[in-house]
Amino acid sequence: MRDLGATRSAFVDAFGPGDGVRTFFAPGRVNLIGDHIDYSGGLVMPIALDRGTLLLARPRTDTALRGVSLDREGMVTADVRDTAFDPAHDWFSYVLGVLHVLGEDGYTLKHGLDILIAGDIPDGAGLSSSASLELAAAVAFDTIGGFGLAATDLALIGQRTENDYIGVSCGIMDQLAVARGRAGHALLMDCADLIVEYVPFPHDQLSLIIANSNHRRSLADSAYNDRRQAVESAAEVMGTTVLVHASLASVEAARSRLNEQEFRRARHTVTEQARVVAAAAALRSGDFAELGALMRASHESLRDDFDVTGPQLDALAEAAWAQSGVIGARMTGAGFGGCAVVLAEPGREDEVIAGIDAAYFPVTGLHADCFVVGSDDGARELLDGASG
């Protein structure tokens, strides 16, 4: 999390002194296992991070909305009575979009706000910086407006913002993980009924490392939507509405009716679901060798059957698998670039991080930025004196 004191003085620099500034935080997320199955109603197992988006907000007496981001130049202005999409609003669209979607459900603000945001997760890296911003805004509007919405409702508002306002057809995993995170736990989330089970994550036995490939991806890329479409058409050919519940045998039996892509996308969907179930059991029982093997199999399936890894993420995963202190590693999130998640033996982080970069750089010409992360609770207001 960015420094609270510095962020509060940046707010005063941007908008002037005065009382009534409230502070909100929404984490980013890393997905331990279970990628590209949330939109099929599958089980996924992310962790909410101790990095994310700080959002400071102060009510105004008029209806203006003003936004400043510590990572961008200038100030964006809008009005609570006109939240229509406008590309000129840039990053502030994620904030305005949340207000727009809330408005569709009858939740409106009577007054404007001055808003400052400060994030510490790289955007476009597969760590859900956009869901983090959406949920920071959602929790701020909900609290300031007194709407009384539950965390899962706010996650759905965030997803609608992404789907209908921003125009990215993502599933619910990111917003739900950011809304419902819990420190010291992985979240076993059922993306069909939105039930979250908390699985203890022993940070003292598993060091959680993010490795950024520094190859940028774009989620809006039509490649993401193409994957969804192939999965949906495979389900249709197989006559099932919930592909994750089909068996591998039934996918194989349908092979002659599916085209090659649909077949491989469907095979990833059903095998990934089984890996998530097994990974949750392995995490619970402390069988970390099994957890690591499942993470590797997940990466290989995303590479061979889902075609979303690409040369950089493959090189990064190979680099991690080659380190003796690594328990497990795989790409995380949508893929096409971005980050890998690495589990390492505690105490060996420096050696693992240096080893990954030394193996990755010669293959790609890019440096891997690796950092150890912790877990955190979901999106919330930080009350005075609280830092987390």
Ligand code: GLA
């Ligand atoms: C992105 C989307 C999620 C999910 C992942 C892949 O992060 O926002 O809904 O589909 O990709 O698991």
